[in-house]
Amino acid sequence: MVDTPQPLRVGWIGTGRMGFAMARRLARSGINLTVWNRTRSKAEPLAGDGARVVERIADLGGCDVVFTMVASSPDLEEVLAGPEGLLRKAEPKPQIVVDCSTVSVETSAAMRTTAAKEGVQFLAAPVSGNDRVVAAGKLSIVASGPRETFDRVEPLLRTIGSAAIYAGDGEIARLVKICHNLLLAAVIQSVAETAVLAERAGVPRATYLEFINASVMGSMFTRYKTPSLVYLDWTPTFTLELLRKDLDLGLAAARALDVPMPVAAVTHEVVQAALGRGHRGVDFAVLLLEAARNAGFEPAPETAQVDDGLGGNS
Incomplete structure:
Protein backbone atom coordinates (compact mmCIF):
# COMPACT_ATOMS: atom_id res chain seq x y z
CA MET A 1 0.00 0.00 0.00
CA GLU A 171 21.26 34.29 0.75
CA ILE A 172 21.56 35.06 -2.96
CA ALA A 173 17.80 35.75 -3.20
CA ARG A 174 18.30 38.63 -0.76
CA LEU A 175 20.76 40.29 -3.10
CA VAL A 176 18.44 39.72 -6.06
CA LYS A 177 15.58 41.42 -4.18
CA ILE A 178 17.78 44.30 -3.06
CA CYS A 179 18.87 44.83 -6.68
CA HIS A 180 15.20 44.74 -7.66
CA ASN A 181 14.35 47.48 -5.18
CA LEU A 182 17.27 49.64 -6.30
CA LEU A 183 15.80 49.43 -9.80
CA LEU A 184 12.34 50.17 -8.39
CA ALA A 185 13.64 53.36 -6.77
CA ALA A 186 15.35 54.54 -9.95
CA VAL A 187 12.28 53.79 -12.06
CA ILE A 188 9.76 55.61 -9.86
CA GLN A 189 12.05 58.65 -9.71
CA SER A 190 12.55 58.60 -13.50
CA VAL A 191 8.81 58.24 -14.13
CA ALA A 192 8.13 61.12 -11.71
CA GLU A 193 10.69 63.40 -13.36
CA THR A 194 9.57 62.68 -16.92
CA ALA A 195 5.87 63.00 -16.04
CA VAL A 196 6.62 66.41 -14.53
CA LEU A 197 8.55 67.46 -17.63
CA ALA A 198 5.65 66.41 -19.86
CA GLU A 199 3.14 68.19 -17.63
CA ARG A 200 5.24 71.36 -17.58
CA ALA A 201 5.01 71.33 -21.39
CA GLY A 202 1.22 71.01 -21.22
CA VAL A 203 0.72 67.23 -21.50
CA PRO A 204 -1.65 65.70 -18.91
CA ARG A 205 -0.03 63.04 -16.75
CA ALA A 206 -2.74 60.56 -17.76
CA THR A 207 -1.88 61.05 -21.44
CA TYR A 208 1.85 60.70 -20.88
CA LEU A 209 1.44 57.56 -18.77
CA GLU A 210 -1.03 56.03 -21.21
CA PHE A 211 1.65 56.34 -23.89
CA ILE A 212 4.41 54.95 -21.64
CA ASN A 213 2.24 51.98 -20.62
CA ALA A 214 1.52 51.14 -24.26
CA SER A 215 5.18 51.47 -25.26
CA VAL A 216 8.19 49.20 -24.86
CA MET A 217 8.92 51.10 -21.62
CA GLY A 218 5.62 50.10 -20.00
CA SER A 219 5.53 47.44 -17.31
CA MET A 220 3.24 45.98 -14.67
CA PHE A 221 4.84 48.47 -12.29
CA THR A 222 4.21 51.60 -14.38
CA ARG A 223 0.62 50.46 -14.99
CA TYR A 224 -0.31 49.81 -11.38
CA LYS A 225 1.33 53.03 -10.21
CA THR A 226 -0.50 55.09 -12.84
CA PRO A 227 -3.63 55.79 -10.71
CA SER A 228 -1.47 57.10 -7.85
CA LEU A 229 0.46 59.40 -10.20
CA VAL A 230 -2.63 60.66 -12.04
CA TYR A 231 -4.88 61.18 -8.99
CA LEU A 232 -2.06 62.17 -6.60
CA ASP A 233 -3.22 59.41 -4.26
CA TRP A 234 -0.49 58.71 -1.73
CA THR A 235 -2.32 55.92 0.11
CA PRO A 236 0.62 53.72 1.06
CA THR A 237 1.42 50.46 -0.65
CA PHE A 238 5.17 50.92 -0.10
CA THR A 239 6.38 53.86 1.95
CA LEU A 240 9.36 56.14 1.46
CA GLU A 241 10.74 54.85 4.76
CA LEU A 242 10.78 51.30 3.39
CA LEU A 243 12.30 52.48 0.11
CA ARG A 244 15.07 54.28 2.01
CA LYS A 245 15.73 51.11 4.02
CA ASP A 246 16.19 49.13 0.82
CA LEU A 247 18.40 51.79 -0.74
CA ASP A 248 20.54 51.66 2.41
CA LEU A 249 20.81 47.87 2.08
CA GLY A 250 21.63 48.08 -1.62
CA LEU A 251 24.28 50.76 -1.29
CA ALA A 252 25.87 48.85 1.59
CA ALA A 253 26.05 45.72 -0.58
CA ALA A 254 27.52 47.76 -3.42
CA ARG A 255 30.24 49.13 -1.15
CA ALA A 256 31.05 45.64 0.10
CA LEU A 257 31.37 44.36 -3.47
CA ASP A 258 33.13 47.48 -4.86
CA VAL A 259 30.33 48.23 -7.33
CA PRO A 260 29.74 51.93 -8.11
CA MET A 261 26.03 52.82 -8.19
CA PRO A 262 25.72 56.55 -8.98
CA VAL A 263 22.03 56.41 -9.97
CA ALA A 264 21.07 54.60 -6.78
CA ALA A 265 23.14 57.02 -4.71
CA VAL A 266 21.42 60.07 -6.19
CA THR A 267 18.01 58.46 -5.78
CA HIS A 268 18.83 57.81 -2.12
CA GLU A 269 19.46 61.52 -1.63
CA VAL A 270 16.16 62.40 -3.34
CA VAL A 271 14.27 59.98 -1.08
CA GLN A 272 16.05 61.32 1.99
CA ALA A 273 15.14 64.88 1.02
CA ALA A 274 11.48 63.92 0.57
CA LEU A 275 11.45 62.32 4.00
CA GLY A 276 13.05 65.45 5.42
CA ARG A 277 10.15 67.46 3.99
CA GLY A 278 7.70 65.38 5.99
CA HIS A 279 6.53 62.73 3.51
CA ARG A 280 6.30 59.92 6.04
CA GLY A 281 3.83 57.07 6.08
CA VAL A 282 2.79 57.76 2.48
CA ASP A 283 3.33 55.93 -0.78
CA PHE A 284 6.68 56.39 -2.51
CA ALA A 285 4.84 57.70 -5.60
CA VAL A 286 4.83 60.99 -3.66
CA LEU A 287 8.23 61.55 -5.30
CA LEU A 288 6.22 63.00 -8.20
CA LEU A 289 4.96 65.77 -5.93
CA GLU A 290 8.50 66.65 -4.92
CA ALA A 291 9.67 66.60 -8.54
CA ALA A 292 6.87 69.04 -9.46
CA ARG A 293 7.62 71.36 -6.56
CA ASN A 294 11.29 71.35 -7.51
CA ALA A 295 10.14 72.48 -10.97
CA GLY A 296 8.24 75.36 -9.41
CA PHE A 297 4.61 74.25 -9.61
CA GLU A 298 1.98 72.43 -7.56
CA PRO A 299 0.38 69.55 -9.50
CA ALA A 300 -3.35 68.94 -9.29
CA PRO A 301 -5.23 65.63 -9.36
CA GLU A 302 -6.54 64.69 -12.80
CA THR A 303 -9.95 63.15 -13.44
CA ALA A 304 -9.23 60.92 -16.45
CA GLN A 305 -10.12 57.27 -15.99
CA VAL A 306 -6.97 55.13 -16.05
CA ASP A 307 -6.31 51.40 -16.00
CA ASP A 308 -4.14 49.93 -13.24
CA GLY A 309 -3.42 46.79 -15.26
CA LEU A 310 -4.56 44.55 -12.41
CA GLY A 311 -8.00 43.72 -13.67
CA GLY A 312 -9.83 46.92 -12.86
CA ASN A 313 -10.08 50.54 -13.92
CA SER A 314 -9.65 53.42 -11.50
Whole structure:
Protein backbone atom coordinates (compact mmCIF):
# COMPACT_ATOMS: atom_id res chain seq x y z
CA MET A 1 0.00 0.00 0.00
CA VAL A 2 1.40 3.42 -0.98
CA ASP A 3 1.35 6.11 1.68
CA THR A 4 -0.42 9.29 0.60
CA PRO A 5 1.52 12.43 1.60
CA GLN A 6 -0.37 14.42 4.19
CA PRO A 7 -1.18 18.09 3.43
CA LEU A 8 1.30 20.48 4.96
CA ARG A 9 0.24 22.37 8.06
CA VAL A 10 1.26 25.97 7.45
CA GLY A 11 1.92 28.79 9.91
CA TRP A 12 2.12 32.50 9.14
CA ILE A 13 3.83 35.32 11.06
CA GLY A 14 3.08 38.93 10.08
CA THR A 15 -0.14 40.29 8.60
CA GLY A 16 0.70 43.80 7.50
CA ARG A 17 -0.55 44.90 4.07
CA MET A 18 1.54 42.35 2.20
CA GLY A 19 1.48 39.55 4.74
CA PHE A 20 -2.29 39.71 5.07
CA ALA A 21 -2.86 39.52 1.32
CA MET A 22 -0.40 36.63 0.93
CA ALA A 23 -1.79 34.66 3.87
CA ARG A 24 -5.32 35.20 2.51
CA ARG A 25 -4.39 33.49 -0.77
CA LEU A 26 -3.24 30.42 1.18
CA ALA A 27 -6.31 30.40 3.41
CA ARG A 28 -8.72 30.78 0.50
CA SER A 29 -7.04 27.91 -1.34
CA GLY A 30 -7.96 25.57 1.50
CA ILE A 31 -4.50 25.32 3.10
CA ASN A 32 -4.50 24.38 6.79
CA LEU A 33 -3.28 27.80 7.98
CA THR A 34 -2.50 29.13 11.46
CA VAL A 35 -1.70 32.85 11.77
CA TRP A 36 -0.01 35.07 14.34
CA ASN A 37 0.41 38.85 14.25
CA ARG A 38 1.68 41.21 16.94
CA THR A 39 -1.61 43.13 16.74
CA ARG A 40 -4.13 40.30 16.69
CA SER A 41 -6.98 42.44 15.32
CA LYS A 42 -5.11 42.84 12.01
CA ALA A 43 -5.10 39.07 11.55
CA GLU A 44 -8.66 38.38 12.73
CA PRO A 45 -10.35 38.87 9.31
CA LEU A 46 -8.40 35.83 8.06
CA ALA A 47 -10.54 33.66 10.32
CA GLY A 48 -13.36 34.35 7.88
CA ASP A 49 -11.21 32.76 5.16
CA GLY A 50 -10.67 29.60 7.19
CA ALA A 51 -7.43 30.43 9.02
CA ARG A 52 -6.91 29.88 12.74
CA VAL A 53 -5.63 33.01 14.52
CA VAL A 54 -3.50 32.43 17.63
CA GLU A 55 -2.28 34.52 20.56
CA ARG A 56 1.38 33.52 20.69
CA ILE A 57 4.09 32.63 18.21
CA ALA A 58 4.60 29.47 20.25
CA ASP A 59 1.09 28.42 19.20
CA LEU A 60 2.53 27.77 15.72
CA GLY A 61 4.23 24.69 17.15
CA GLY A 62 3.26 21.66 15.10
CA CYS A 63 3.19 23.49 11.78
CA ASP A 64 5.30 21.85 9.07
CA VAL A 65 6.13 25.14 7.33
CA VAL A 66 6.04 28.66 8.81
CA PHE A 67 6.14 31.77 6.63
CA THR A 68 7.36 35.10 7.95
CA MET A 69 6.55 38.48 6.41
CA VAL A 70 7.77 41.34 8.58
CA ALA A 71 8.97 44.91 8.05
CA SER A 72 12.66 44.80 8.91
CA SER A 73 15.71 42.81 9.93
CA PRO A 74 15.20 43.44 13.69
CA ASP A 75 11.59 42.29 13.36
CA LEU A 76 12.68 39.02 11.75
CA GLU A 77 15.26 38.43 14.47
CA GLU A 78 12.60 39.03 17.12
CA VAL A 79 9.92 36.72 15.71
CA LEU A 80 12.37 33.90 15.01
CA ALA A 81 15.11 34.12 17.64
CA GLY A 82 13.80 36.55 20.27
CA PRO A 83 12.75 35.46 23.78
CA GLU A 84 9.27 34.52 22.53
CA GLY A 85 10.42 33.65 19.01
CA LEU A 86 9.41 30.68 16.93
CA LEU A 87 12.77 28.91 17.13
CA ARG A 88 12.88 29.30 20.90
CA LYS A 89 9.33 28.63 22.01
CA ALA A 90 7.46 26.57 19.40
CA GLU A 91 7.26 22.84 20.08
CA PRO A 92 7.57 20.86 18.00
CA LYS A 93 9.64 23.09 15.76
CA PRO A 94 8.57 23.55 12.14
CA GLN A 95 10.48 21.62 9.52
CA ILE A 96 10.88 24.70 7.30
CA VAL A 97 10.86 28.48 7.77
CA VAL A 98 10.19 30.54 4.63
CA ASP A 99 10.99 34.22 5.05
CA CYS A 100 9.41 36.56 2.50
CA SER A 101 10.56 39.82 4.11
CA THR A 102 13.12 42.20 2.63
CA VAL A 103 16.00 42.00 5.11
CA SER A 104 19.77 42.26 5.02
CA VAL A 105 21.96 39.41 3.81
CA GLU A 106 23.62 39.37 7.25
CA THR A 107 20.34 38.97 9.14
CA SER A 108 19.18 36.27 6.73
CA ALA A 109 22.43 34.33 7.18
CA ALA A 110 22.20 34.65 10.98
CA MET A 111 18.61 33.35 10.98
CA ARG A 112 19.61 30.48 8.69
CA THR A 113 22.34 29.50 11.17
CA THR A 114 19.97 29.76 14.13
CA ALA A 115 17.38 27.65 12.34
CA ALA A 116 19.96 25.00 11.42
CA LYS A 117 20.95 24.65 15.09
CA GLU A 118 17.33 23.74 15.80
CA GLY A 119 17.16 21.30 12.90
CA VAL A 120 14.97 23.66 10.86
CA GLN A 121 15.49 24.34 7.14
CA PHE A 122 15.42 27.98 6.05
CA LEU A 123 14.39 29.42 2.72
CA ALA A 124 14.87 33.07 1.82
CA ALA A 125 11.94 34.03 -0.42
CA PRO A 126 11.52 37.81 -0.86
CA VAL A 127 8.75 39.03 -3.14
CA SER A 128 8.00 41.65 -5.79
CA GLY A 129 4.66 43.46 -5.80
CA ASN A 130 2.16 45.08 -3.45
CA ASP A 131 -1.05 43.87 -1.85
CA ARG A 132 -3.09 44.61 -5.00
CA VAL A 133 -0.61 42.59 -7.06
CA VAL A 134 -0.98 39.74 -4.56
CA ALA A 135 -4.77 39.90 -4.78
CA ALA A 136 -4.56 39.79 -8.59
CA GLY A 137 -2.41 36.65 -8.40
CA LYS A 138 0.59 38.34 -10.04
CA LEU A 139 3.15 38.34 -7.21
CA SER A 140 6.72 37.24 -8.06
CA ILE A 141 8.92 35.36 -5.59
CA VAL A 142 12.66 34.69 -5.74
CA ALA A 143 14.07 32.06 -3.39
CA SER A 144 17.39 30.69 -2.20
CA GLY A 145 18.47 27.93 0.12
CA PRO A 146 18.57 24.14 -0.25
CA ARG A 147 17.02 23.09 -3.56
CA GLU A 148 15.06 20.29 -1.91
CA THR A 149 13.52 22.80 0.51
CA PHE A 150 12.43 25.00 -2.38
CA ASP A 151 10.97 22.01 -4.22
CA ARG A 152 8.93 21.04 -1.18
CA VAL A 153 7.34 24.46 -0.66
CA GLU A 154 7.12 25.50 -4.33
CA PRO A 155 3.40 24.58 -4.54
CA LEU A 156 2.74 26.94 -1.62
CA LEU A 157 4.78 29.71 -3.25
CA ARG A 158 2.85 29.27 -6.50
CA THR A 159 -0.42 29.47 -4.57
CA ILE A 160 0.68 32.85 -3.22
CA GLY A 161 2.07 34.22 -6.51
CA SER A 162 2.34 33.61 -10.22
CA ALA A 163 6.11 33.09 -10.34
CA ALA A 164 8.50 31.35 -7.94
CA ILE A 165 12.11 31.45 -9.14
CA TYR A 166 14.94 29.49 -7.54
CA ALA A 167 18.12 31.60 -7.52
CA GLY A 168 20.59 29.30 -5.77
CA ASP A 169 22.05 28.55 -2.35
CA GLY A 170 22.39 30.68 0.76
CA GLU A 171 21.26 34.29 0.75
CA ILE A 172 21.56 35.06 -2.96
CA ALA A 173 17.80 35.75 -3.20
CA ARG A 174 18.30 38.63 -0.76
CA LEU A 175 20.76 40.29 -3.10
CA VAL A 176 18.44 39.72 -6.06
CA LYS A 177 15.58 41.42 -4.18
CA ILE A 178 17.78 44.30 -3.06
CA CYS A 179 18.87 44.83 -6.68
CA HIS A 180 15.20 44.74 -7.66
CA ASN A 181 14.35 47.48 -5.18
CA LEU A 182 17.27 49.64 -6.30
CA LEU A 183 15.80 49.43 -9.80
CA LEU A 184 12.34 50.17 -8.39
CA ALA A 185 13.64 53.36 -6.77
CA ALA A 186 15.35 54.54 -9.95
CA VAL A 187 12.28 53.79 -12.06
CA ILE A 188 9.76 55.61 -9.86
CA GLN A 189 12.05 58.65 -9.71
CA SER A 190 12.55 58.60 -13.50
CA VAL A 191 8.81 58.24 -14.13
CA ALA A 192 8.13 61.12 -11.71
CA GLU A 193 10.69 63.40 -13.36
CA THR A 194 9.57 62.68 -16.92
CA ALA A 195 5.87 63.00 -16.04
CA VAL A 196 6.62 66.41 -14.53
CA LEU A 197 8.55 67.46 -17.63
CA ALA A 198 5.65 66.41 -19.86
CA GLU A 199 3.14 68.19 -17.63
CA ARG A 200 5.24 71.36 -17.58
CA ALA A 201 5.01 71.33 -21.39
CA GLY A 202 1.22 71.01 -21.22
CA VAL A 203 0.72 67.23 -21.50
CA PRO A 204 -1.65 65.70 -18.91
CA ARG A 205 -0.03 63.04 -16.75
CA ALA A 206 -2.74 60.56 -17.76
CA THR A 207 -1.88 61.05 -21.44
CA TYR A 208 1.85 60.70 -20.88
CA LEU A 209 1.44 57.56 -18.77
CA GLU A 210 -1.03 56.03 -21.21
CA PHE A 211 1.65 56.34 -23.89
CA ILE A 212 4.41 54.95 -21.64
CA ASN A 213 2.24 51.98 -20.62
CA ALA A 214 1.52 51.14 -24.26
CA SER A 215 5.18 51.47 -25.26
CA VAL A 216 8.19 49.20 -24.86
CA MET A 217 8.92 51.10 -21.62
CA GLY A 218 5.62 50.10 -20.00
CA SER A 219 5.53 47.44 -17.31
CA MET A 220 3.24 45.98 -14.67
CA PHE A 221 4.84 48.47 -12.29
CA THR A 222 4.21 51.60 -14.38
CA ARG A 223 0.62 50.46 -14.99
CA TYR A 224 -0.31 49.81 -11.38
CA LYS A 225 1.33 53.03 -10.21
CA THR A 226 -0.50 55.09 -12.84
CA PRO A 227 -3.63 55.79 -10.71
CA SER A 228 -1.47 57.10 -7.85
CA LEU A 229 0.46 59.40 -10.20
CA VAL A 230 -2.63 60.66 -12.04
CA TYR A 231 -4.88 61.18 -8.99
CA LEU A 232 -2.06 62.17 -6.60
CA ASP A 233 -3.22 59.41 -4.26
CA TRP A 234 -0.49 58.71 -1.73
CA THR A 235 -2.32 55.92 0.11
CA PRO A 236 0.62 53.72 1.06
CA THR A 237 1.42 50.46 -0.65
CA PHE A 238 5.17 50.92 -0.10
CA THR A 239 6.38 53.86 1.95
CA LEU A 240 9.36 56.14 1.46
CA GLU A 241 10.74 54.85 4.76
CA LEU A 242 10.78 51.30 3.39
CA LEU A 243 12.30 52.48 0.11
CA ARG A 244 15.07 54.28 2.01
CA LYS A 245 15.73 51.11 4.02
CA ASP A 246 16.19 49.13 0.82
CA LEU A 247 18.40 51.79 -0.74
CA ASP A 248 20.54 51.66 2.41
CA LEU A 249 20.81 47.87 2.08
CA GLY A 250 21.63 48.08 -1.62
CA LEU A 251 24.28 50.76 -1.29
CA ALA A 252 25.87 48.85 1.59
CA ALA A 253 26.05 45.72 -0.58
CA ALA A 254 27.52 47.76 -3.42
CA ARG A 255 30.24 49.13 -1.15
CA ALA A 256 31.05 45.64 0.10
CA LEU A 257 31.37 44.36 -3.47
CA ASP A 258 33.13 47.48 -4.86
CA VAL A 259 30.33 48.23 -7.33
CA PRO A 260 29.74 51.93 -8.11
CA MET A 261 26.03 52.82 -8.19
CA PRO A 262 25.72 56.55 -8.98
CA VAL A 263 22.03 56.41 -9.97
CA ALA A 264 21.07 54.60 -6.78
CA ALA A 265 23.14 57.02 -4.71
CA VAL A 266 21.42 60.07 -6.19
CA THR A 267 18.01 58.46 -5.78
CA HIS A 268 18.83 57.81 -2.12
CA GLU A 269 19.46 61.52 -1.63
CA VAL A 270 16.16 62.40 -3.34
CA VAL A 271 14.27 59.98 -1.08
CA GLN A 272 16.05 61.32 1.99
CA ALA A 273 15.14 64.88 1.02
CA ALA A 274 11.48 63.92 0.57
CA LEU A 275 11.45 62.32 4.00
CA GLY A 276 13.05 65.45 5.42
CA ARG A 277 10.15 67.46 3.99
CA GLY A 278 7.70 65.38 5.99
CA HIS A 279 6.53 62.73 3.51
CA ARG A 280 6.30 59.92 6.04
CA GLY A 281 3.83 57.07 6.08
CA VAL A 282 2.79 57.76 2.48
CA ASP A 283 3.33 55.93 -0.78
CA PHE A 284 6.68 56.39 -2.51
CA ALA A 285 4.84 57.70 -5.60
CA VAL A 286 4.83 60.99 -3.66
CA LEU A 287 8.23 61.55 -5.30
CA LEU A 288 6.22 63.00 -8.20
CA LEU A 289 4.96 65.77 -5.93
CA GLU A 290 8.50 66.65 -4.92
CA ALA A 291 9.67 66.60 -8.54
CA ALA A 292 6.87 69.04 -9.46
CA ARG A 293 7.62 71.36 -6.56
CA ASN A 294 11.29 71.35 -7.51
CA ALA A 295 10.14 72.48 -10.97
CA GLY A 296 8.24 75.36 -9.41
CA PHE A 297 4.61 74.25 -9.61
CA GLU A 298 1.98 72.43 -7.56
CA PRO A 299 0.38 69.55 -9.50
CA ALA A 300 -3.35 68.94 -9.29
CA PRO A 301 -5.23 65.63 -9.36
CA GLU A 302 -6.54 64.69 -12.80
CA THR A 303 -9.95 63.15 -13.44
CA ALA A 304 -9.23 60.92 -16.45
CA GLN A 305 -10.12 57.27 -15.99
CA VAL A 306 -6.97 55.13 -16.05
CA ASP A 307 -6.31 51.40 -16.00
CA ASP A 308 -4.14 49.93 -13.24
CA GLY A 309 -3.42 46.79 -15.26
CA LEU A 310 -4.56 44.55 -12.41
CA GLY A 311 -8.00 43.72 -13.67
CA GLY A 312 -9.83 46.92 -12.86
CA ASN A 313 -10.08 50.54 -13.92
CA SER A 314 -9.65 53.42 -11.50
